[in-house]
Amino acid sequence: MLDIEKLKFDENGLIPAVIVDAYSKKVLTVAYMNKESLKISMEKGLTCFYSRSRKELWLKGETSGNYQHIVSITADCDGDALTVVVEKDGPACHTGTDSCFTNEVYQSEERHEFSMQGLYQLLLDRKEKMPEGSYTTYLFQKGIDKILKKVGEESTEVIIGGKAGDKAETIYEIADLAYHVMVLMVEMGISVEDIQKELASRHIIDHKVKQEKMK
Numbered sequence: 392m393l394d395i396e397k398l399k400f401d402e403n404g405l406i407p408a409v410i411v412d413a414y415s416k417k418v419l420t421v422a423y424m425n426k427e428s429l430k431i432s433m434e435k436g437l438t439c440f441y442s443r444s445r446k447e448l449w450l451k452g453e454t455s456g457n458y459q460h461i462v463s464i465t466a467d468c469d470g471d472a473l474t475v476v477v478e479k480d481g482p483a484c485h486t487g488t489d490s491c492f493t494n495e496v497y498q499s500e501e502r503h504e505f506s507m508q509g510l511y512q513l514l515l516d517r518k519e520k521m522p523e524g525s526y527t528t529y530l531f532q533k534g535i536d537k538i539l540k541k542v543g544e545e546s547t548e549v550i551i552g553g554k555a556g557d558k559a560e561t562i563y564e565i566a567d568l569a570y571h572v573m574v575l576m577v578e579m580g581i582s583v584e585d586i587q588k589e590l591a592s593r594h595i596i597d598h599k600v601k602q603e604k605m606k
Contacts, residue, residue, distance in 0.1 A: 393466055393470070395426065395429055395430070395433075397470055398426075398429075398466060398470050398471070398473075399469065399470045399471040400425065400426060400471075401471075403443075404425045404426065405423040405424065405425050405441060405443070406423065406424055406425075406429070406471060406472065406473060407421060407422075407423055407472050407473070408421070408422050408423065408424050408438075408440070408472075408473040408474075408475050409421050409472070409473065409474045409475070410422065410438065410459065410475050410477055410483065411474055411475065411476050411477070412476075412477065412478075412479060412483075412490075413462045413476050413477060413478045414478070414583070414584045414587040414588070415506070415508045415583070415584070416506075417489070417490050417492075417508075418490065418492055419459075419477070419479065419483035419484075419489070419490045419491065419492075420483050420484065420490065420491040420492075421491070422438075422440040422451075423440060423441050423443060424439070424440055424441055424473065425441045425448075427441075427448065428440055428441045428448050429464075429473075431448070431450070432461060432464070432475075433461075433464070435450070436460060436461050437450060437451065437452070437458050437459060437460060437461065438450075438451040438458075438459040438461060438475060438477060439451070452480060452481070455481065456480060456481060457479065457480050457481030457482055457483070458479070458480045458481075459475075459477040459478070459479050459480070459483070460477055460478045460479070460480070461475060461476070461477055462476040462477060462478060463475075463476045464476075507569075507573070507583055508583050510570070510573060511573055511576070511577065511582070511583045514527060514573055514574060514577045515577055517531065518531050518577055518578075527574060530571075530574050531574070531577075531578065534578075535575075535578055535579075538571065538574055538575050538578055539575065541571045541574075542568070542571045542572055542575055545564060545567045545568035545571050546568060548564040548567065548568070549561060549564045549565055549568050551564075552564045
C-alpha cells in the first residue's frame with residue numbers, strides 16, 4: 392500500500408480524484424481531496440472531498456443521501472492524481488443525473504463505444520417506445536413465454552457450438568444468448584447492476600473457500 396504522505400498534492404494542498412462506478416466503470420465525477428479529506432474518506436469508507444468554491448470539506452451524500460462507498464483508491468504513476476472506485480447510493484451529479492459527464496462533445500462516426508449497460512439502456516428504450524419493425528419490440532409484445540423460449544433455444548445453440556469445438560459459432564451463439572437474457576432482464580425489471588452485485592458476492596465467497604482449502 393502506498394503511504395499517502397508520498398502523494399503529491401498541488402500548491403493548494405489538493406489532489407484530483409476521478410470517481411468511477413464499481414459496476415458500470417463509468418466516470419461519475421472529478422473532485423478534489425486534500426490530505427484531511429483523503430484520511431476521512433479512508434477512515435469512513437465514504438468519499439469526502441474539498442470544495443474549492445466553499446473552501447471546506449464535504450462528505451458526499453451527507454445532505455442528499457447519495458453516499459459513495461469506497462471500493463478502492465489508486466494513485467497514478469506520478470502520485471499526483473487518484474482514481475476512486477465506488478458503489479453509489481444514488482446520482483453522482485448535483486443535477487440528479489447518474490454521472491456528471493453527460494454533455495457529448497465529440498463522437499466518432501467509425502468507432503462506437505459498446506457496453507452491456509449501454510445495450511441494457513437501449514432495450515429499456517425499446518420496451519418504453521415499442522418502435523415498429525423492431526425484433527426487440529416483437530419479443531416484448533409476445534411476452535415472457537416467448538422470451539423464455541428464445542433463451543432456451545439460444546442456450547441449446549451455445550451447447551451445440553461448444554460441443555462441436557467451433558469457436559466462432561460459439562461466440563456468435565453466446566452473443567445471441569446474452570442479448571435474449573438481457574431482454575428477459577428488462578422484462579423482469581432486473582438490472583445489470585443486480586447481476587454484477589450477485590457475481591461480486593459469489594467472488595467473495597469463492598475467495599474465502601479457496602483460502603480455507605489452503606489452510
